[in-house]
Amino acid sequence: MKKLPIGIQTFSEIINENYCYVDKTRIIYELINSGKYFFLSRPRRFGKSLLIDTIKDLFEGRDKLFKGLWIENKWDFSQKYPVIKIDFGAGVFKKREELKERIFFVLKENQSKLGIDCETQTLTSNYFEELITKISAKYGERVIILIDEYDKPILDNIEEPMIAQQMREELKNLYSVLKSTDAYIKFVMLTGVSKFSKVSLFSGLNNLRDITIDERFSAICGYTQNDLEAVFKEYLVDVDLDKVRLWYNGYSWLGENVYNPFDILLFLDSPGKEYKNYWFETGSPTFLLKLLKERKYYIPEFEEIRAGEELIGAFDVDFIEPAALLFQTGYLTIKDKRQIGARIEYKLTYPNLEVKSSLNNYILFYLNKDAQIKENTQSRVYEAIENLDFE
Template sequence: MKKLPIGIQSFEKIRENPGEYYYVDKSSFVKELCLQGGGYYFLSRPRRFGKSLFLDTLRQAFLGKKEYFKGLFLENNWDWNTSYPVIRISFGSGVFRSLEELKEAQEEILVRNCRDNGVSLPEAPSLRGKFLDLIEKLHKTTQQPVVVLVDEYDKPILDCIENKELAVKIREELKNLYSVFKDADAHLKFVFITGVSKFSKVSLFSGLNNLNDITLDARYSHICGYTHDEVEEVFQDQMISVNREKFRAWYNGYAWLGEKVYNPFDVLLFFDKKEFQPYWFETATPTFLIQLMGKQQYFVPSMEDIVLGRELIGSLDVDMIYVENLLFQTGYLTIKEKMPGEGMIRFRMGYPNLEVKYSLTNYFLNYLVQDYRKKEIIRSSLYTCFEQENPEAMKDLFQSFFASIPHDWYRKNQLAGYEGYYASIFYCYFAASGFDVKAEDATSHGRMDMSVFYKDTVYIFEFKVIENSTKGSAMEQLHKKQYHRKYAKEGTCIYLIAVEFSEKERNIKNFTVEKPAIP
């Protein structure tokens, strides 16, 4: 059996030992990108989607390494008689904690590229000047325009995103480096820039008006990641005993206006371990994102189905960071569809798959609970409530949970009077426990706060902060709106659950359960 390329392997290493690896051929995209003779391209994708591997593919193609493309699309669809000098810039390794560390890294990258291309280090006084001189020198000595590949261009900023002052300084340093592209245009053949985030052209690529952003170009939607057909074809021996429906629900679903893809890291680790686990999610902890969600009072259940404009999910900047922007660019939200209509471009967003839904809601709970043992006890007890069809027992469970949150946490976050906060807690518990839960569930009479499905039973929730409304208003809303009619069919059991909170007590004040009369 072939070995799997678990982890990040270089294109060169994989192609030197092709029999040891599964390889999903993405080389056709190299040809497609170069059909116009070159250009400046930008691609944003979440971490561990194969951006670095694709850059290695570009590098070997431009260097003319035909031997690495045996059996791949590009073998017979590329001019192997011409090679180009390649400069590769990567900020993927290490963590940048200061401006000095970034400057040292840039100097090391420049030295490495001079060595790889067999030229001496330029003598210009500034790093920007040395970079420009290197491009000009390579063009002159090889008589071929230069290819520049930039990997993880934004990582130095993201490493210190919590420190706005430092992030701005690092942004300006990088802006100075990337400004070389404009001045070196006459010497460049092809430029490809990748990263997790999409910072605005103004903030990082000022003056580079010909930068082609292919992040939301449907033609390149699967330039990184595996489509389901690719998985079925390349890993057919591994898929024999796999529950395909569960596999797709867990790992497929990332989309950028084109075909849905799997994260390669998930696929490879699943075939190695044969267990449904959040492999990709566990490669990083979204602490800053979770803290921002709390600070901006983000309504977590809205992630099920949310409509956002292109501007909000587009460019990120240190001076203007929104939860929705980070959720999309880091891979926790994906595009479900482009909304029809004239004028403003809008997208329907949601979780890409079950891995993200279960993991992110669970991580948000960890941020709130602090006592992980108590959280797990409550999650386990929730199963008993649903299994025994005893929704009244949920009251004690959630009262216990809210009582365990330190008062100082509310002081810092000022969420006690925020209705969506309490609904988010319930939602996260249900979602992280694997229950089928819908938030803002639409009916002909309006939107119910939340509905949870278990076997043949539907639980419909309404949440209120009673300082902002009268006692009993939550159940009154459920009766008035008749939400349950949406699920009133033979064999379905329905419970209406009204949950009212006290802002002063920071806990559940009233918890009422009723079975509606269904004519």
């Protein structure tokens, strides 16, 4: 029986160490062959880092890792490309200078790995630009640029707008280089939790394609029903699949619904297959609750929020729309979509029982600090939970 890849974000480790792997290479292949600049937003712990690492190994031509996978005979592994990988997942930065140091360190790591000598010895946009152009010249190929958790330095400071704005400006300097070095770039992929507006963070990079709500790539992260039953079959003996679906499925980005992979792995690993709020318990949405309280959101309305593209599409440090934050962080998902004249409207709702019960309980606990609204809130929240409908 293959092992469950709990916390494993390195593709080569999953393949070489006999872990279960859900093959996403067909979707990755379609993505790479459909354009050049891509952006993907998914909730935390949804497999974004593994996706980035898989793409890296693919472009580096590590053919042995892909034996038996869909892409094995579709990809030209003899064609190898140099890869710059930037990951902001490690550490929390409270000063712009700390972020600059981290960026410089990561770029120096890439420089060393690829055997490049750069004249620029301080972090400026010129350094990143020089690195890209020299890598391309040395290898005679255009460069692959993969950026994981592109927004984490901003989100870590979202409760302190001044610091968040400084982080945004520093990242904007870094990402602006992608436009000026376009001729030296083969493929770019950025992943994160949130979607900041192009104007605020990707000024000039008008060709960055957002695949967050694109049915063709909706299952690029997360497990489909078929993924679950095929890859984890040995772990599902005597498991009530309908109950698993109720608890952990339901995430939708207009394509097939998917399971939260973090939930599934911990559920399958638990003694007696215990239904718990695994994903929710890894992060407390304190800032979100403060925002909901400030904007006077009526909690049971989360059963059905209607929002236009502009509402769920992006937010910024200067103004955060609760519906956008709820959707992008995974507390709400798309139930359906309709077009009214020139307007596209989405219906948002809870993805599953875990999120619905956990978020409402957490909100109830948070609001209980205000005794005068305790009774009114409690009855409304539990009525909403009772009227459960994920179809």
